[in-house]
Amino acid sequence: MSELVRSVGLLSGQQLILMLIGATRTKIVATLLGPGGMGLLAQAVALQDVFRQASMLGAGNGFLKLVAEGAGRDDRSMLERLIPSAFALFGGLALVLGIGCAAGAPWLARLAFHDEGQAGLIVLVAAGLIFAVPAALLQRMLAGTLQFRACTQLAVADALVGLVAMASLVWLLGLTGAVAALVIAEVATVVIGATLVWRRVVRPRSIVLRPAAVDAAIVRRLVRLAGALALASLTAAGAALVVRGAIIGHFGAEANGYYQVAWQVGQNYLGILGASLWTYGMPKVATKLHDPPAIQALQDEFLRLALAVLAPAIVVLLCTRDVWVPVLYTPAFLAAAPMLCWQLGGELIAMLRQSMNISLLPRERLGFLLFQAVFYWAGWAVLALLLLPRLGATAVALAYCAANAAALVVTFAYHHRVLGYRVRADNARLLAVTLPGFAVVVLLASGVNGVTARAVPLALVAGWIAWNRRIYLDTFASLRGRA
Secondary structure, three states: OHHHHHHHHHHHHHHHHHHHHHHHHHHHHHHHHHHHHHHHHHHHHHHHHHHHHHHOOOOHHHHHHHHHHHHHOOOHHHHHHHHHHHHHHHHHHHHHHHHHHHHOHHHHHHHHHOOHHHHHHHHHHHHHHHHHHHHHHHHHHHHHOOOHHHHHHHHHHHHHHHHHHHHHHHHHHOHHHHHHHHHHHHHHHHHHHHHHHHHHHHOOOOOOOOHHHOOHHHHHHHHHHHHHHHHHHHHHHHHHHHHHHHHHHHHOHHHHHHHHHHHHHHHHHOOHHHHHHHHHHHHHHHOOOOOHHHHHHHHHHHHHHHHHHHHHHHHHHHHOHHHHHHHHOOHHHHHHHHHHHHHHHHHHHHHHHHHHHOOOOOOOOHHHHHHHHHHHHHHHHHHHHHHHHHHOOHHHHHHHHHHHHHHHHHHHHHHHHHOOOOOOHHHHHHHHHHHHHHHHHHHHHOOOOOHHHHHHHHHHHHHHHHHOHHHHHHHHHHHOOOO
16 A cells, blocks of 8 residues: 555645646636637647557557566566567557648548538647557656656656647647647657656666667567557547547637546546556556456555545535636636536546546456447537537537446456455445545535535535544555555
């Protein structure tokens, strides 16, 4: 527990810094571009994510797994073959897709933005893609070798460069400047990431990197992992692109800007545990494949932290939305309030599911990984598209919560029956108390009455924290190195 908490604490510190930088950047974009501009920027980011996943064949985490295995065994020869092989394979695909994306810019602009006049944004997305793939590989090399401090340094440097570029270019060039700032941030990540990898991984391990060391066996293994992961990742990225495009098509870019508030809070501001799951948890599992009790213990601790930390944080965010939405965005974005309850409720359910799923990729349970991703993301997209004409953009958040709930049931059944997963007794009691209470409190917080929608939920959270005080005391003790 102590190692987990200290590692999560370091990564959470990183996420807090990134959250503050991201909040400043978001404030600039929201103020200068408004809901419509933010909606178009969010769609440009979603489009680049689709092409990045396609370039990496969805195997970014597969590469991370192989790096963790090689580093865990101190297998220098494997790393010397893996690193150039991955950069050649994925970097080459990024270059080809980037050129194709630029060539088809008008068609892609019509598909993504319902406006061929935004073709210039597509060209910038293509330019960013060429740097985004090596940047992602460098980040995963640091994570796979458990260089969490270097991961933090790279992430913070990337965010700071992005902030400065965004603040300058949005003011000068508007939406075009905002997308160009994303490209500049990717370039900076490549330069800084390469320096950190050289200093923290390559040189200390005496790794010799040669472009000619591309290894066919390594490429085949990456492609094997990619077979399932590519479809899973592309389904996720594609679902987001299609759903956001539907929002823009039905209700305009402003509605997508409002939904971006709910999405961004869930993915960025509540992403501390999610980042820890994949940056710390998954590589850690990869080093303990022959110790199932240790894997179960890690899953238990992540589940415990999600219930004790994330659930009350969501309630506090919902109860104080009238304060932080105008501060982080502008008062115009308060229109996102109806979406927040469903979206953030879905985030807690997603975290419970992910606390189990950190073992799937290291165990190479690729079939279920693929099935679950398609079931979840495609289910979300289909339900959102069905409900969108009737319920407006709020339907997307409602569908997100429903899809997470359905995927959680399927995921638990698989882990329980196939992998022998069991919820620890104390976690079972925590679940029995937390989930019904969380549902009631979120429903209360969705209202507008100052007492029932604000004071009562916050009072219940205070009692909740007092009841779970032992968890928090143990966590603080671990952060101080005493547990």
